[in-house]
Amino acid sequence: MRTLSSDLPDHIGKTVHIQGWLHKKRLLGGLTFINVRDRGGLVQVVIDNKAEVEKLRGLQIGTVLAVDGKVTEEPRALGGAELHDAKLTVLVSVEAEPPIEIDKPLSHKPDNLDTLFEYRPIGLRNLQEATVFKVQSAITQALRDYFYQQDFTEIRTPKLLAAATEGGAEVFKLDYFGREATLAQSPQFYKQIMVGVFERVFEIAPVYRAEPSATTRHMTEYISVDGEMGFINIEDLKQFLGGQMNYVSDHIWKEHGDELKRLNATKPKLPKEIPSISMAEIHAKYSKANGQNTVGEKDLRPDEERWICEYAKKNLDSEAVFVTDWPVSEMKFYHKAQADNPKLVDRVDLLFRGVEIVTGSMRENDYAVVLKQLKEMAGGDPEDPGFKPLLQAMQAGMPVHGGFGMGLERLTQKFLGLNNVKEASLFPRDINRLAP
């Protein structure tokens, strides 16, 4: 019967059987110590028997081992216990020396990222690397829990599409039995259609962008967290996002606080009601403070995003900010213009720690208006198989609705304080990288 490393404190004084990987060997004061890794973490094992020390000599890091030993209290060991009188059994031997060391933090400097990703299958065995994805798993779980609590239904929508719907650029094309198909850049129209069925829907699934440059913010494949709600206004949308961000933050700090601290992450300041600043106001504030002139620009500069986040942290006690009141030039055909000021869109982006992690908006739900906007703003053909299903749903009656898309890797990156979004992807993809 196997005992996990994390359960050792329940077995003090007893002999247990553990199985895992040889993670580290050390000589300390004439004694040999090894760390064995299993899914619970690390166990420290003291090897004092000569035959066992001998057995250990030729074993490479990564060797799969069973260890029988007596659980002994040891305050200096992780978890407060270690194994004594250990007997080792090699389960799977490793011949070659590992190409990278996994018992020390791996370099994440920009110059080293390619090496980091090249050896990913082994490097992820480093506990610091693994923590990133353990936390990402917890983030996903918390995002979903919050969706469920708010009465959302999970949906699965196709990523193989007949036509490029949203913007023709940056779309991957493929041969589909002699026809052209494209990969979905977002589940936008499908989630809107599904508001007509379930009112509140979410999807967490890959999306694809043929991003032609390698940046620290973009990947060609990423996990999009999409939510869409009917019978709501933009304040409801903001309230939902504020609640979800807080729920996720509280959850990961409760479940993984120690590991997060070890990665030098800090728990973000996130008021229940995240502050809103209009784009015009951000431009004005930024221009005044930085001797620049961004007034009238239709989007935020990356430096502006960073600056307004710093501003909000200092002055509004929040590391997240909603950017509201977007100019109509940034409007997409399915967006809704503001009723009292049609030069502005009811769009709301969430900036978090210097970068946009959420794009949200209210959607135009009047069939005639959507049809007009599609033709005039996007030059779209209502009979295009990419637009037709959305229009079908609109024509059959759609309530006021709105929603958002969030990049899971960016969210993970910002919670953990990583520099490059690719560090938050197990096997990242960009223009230069299709493997491992």
Next chain:
Amino acid sequence: MRTLSSDLPDHIGKTVHIQGWLHKKRLLGGLTFINVRDRGGLVQVVIDNKAEVEKLRGLQIGTVLAVDGKVTEEPRALGGAELHDAKLTVLVSVEAEPPIEIDKPLSHKPDNLDTLFEYRPIGLRNLQEATVFKVQSAITQALRDYFYQQDFTEIRTPKLLAAATEGGAEVFKLDYFGREATLAQSPQFYKQIMVGVFERVFEIAPVYRAEPSATTRHMTEYISVDGEMGFINIEDLKQFLGGQMNYVSDHIWKEHGDELKRLNATKPKLPKEIPSISMAEIHAKYSKANGQNTVGEKDLRPDEERWICEYAKKNLDSEAVFVTDWPVSEMKFYHKAQADNPKLVDRVDLLFRGVEIVTGSMRENDYAVVLKQLKEMAGGDPEDPGFKPLLQAMQAGMPVHGGFGMGLERLTQKFLGLNNVKEASLFPRDINRLAP
């Protein structure tokens, strides 16, 4: 303040405000009844005021409405309550008559499936259709809950790959910035690699098969439920799958029992320990009972799958069966041959209600043996970017491990008793269908 239809019983005698879609109009004994649909279900509303009846006259099904009315006990109404003294407000009007009726069951006959899918954005508003995907959402949630309970970590692996890894046929190819990329047919190698990190991992994500024919069992895009576990044997794998199937079945029947009954679904007989029958024994039994000769065949015929499921239901009190002891001719290079009989593979498929829903196996974890099998069985190049990451992980030490892949739509189909797997996909994809 909006009240949901499902909460009406808490408001008997009070006036409430509901919002939803006009779902049905009826004249009954001189009275006008309407059903309004919201995410909680249907509300029955009695319209007795002449002006309100007049207002209702021109309204199309699908009109988005608010209704203020008094909640009155009515045992004959769904949920035991209906609205009286109702005042209607049109929120979003609908001009066109809907192209299909949504208040009666939609035809799922093979000849009608194309129409069903063509009008999917509206047809899903039919409560019977919506139930399929409400239950699918619950199935997904239960699958994940079981993974979490068993200490699995959720992973996200890329669907854009450098090369066709598992079998070159039925792979979608795309242009990736001038290079060729392929769409993942399975997360097989990635989940094995991740066993080296977290021991137990799962992923629920789309996979792609360029299936060149339209069958009732296949789609070109489907949701694959993948699990992989280290330090286990094939009995552990079977025990896990039996536990998970039972957990999911219990969960959906507890949460959605009434809706499942309305779809004429029955709760499957699933013993905790699902019976195992070897492939040779199935061939022998089937041949004897049906005057056929399948003895020695390397796979099961579709009719054999149906027959052995009927057999197990009658004789073993189980609607699921494990098929074990597969011939080595069906072995893939990453499979593990049986230690005591290298002519058989440690593979285990789960048949459920006549069709295979799970393929599972133990994996070869000895680096030298995997390398040999890759070269000899698959003619694979160890330097191929599709194989290299798996070999890297193997070389660095991998424990005995095994896992499985399960099609979410097939599982949904079989729990609900649907004829065609596409009926369990919101927007199905096959050789002829890329829209809606």
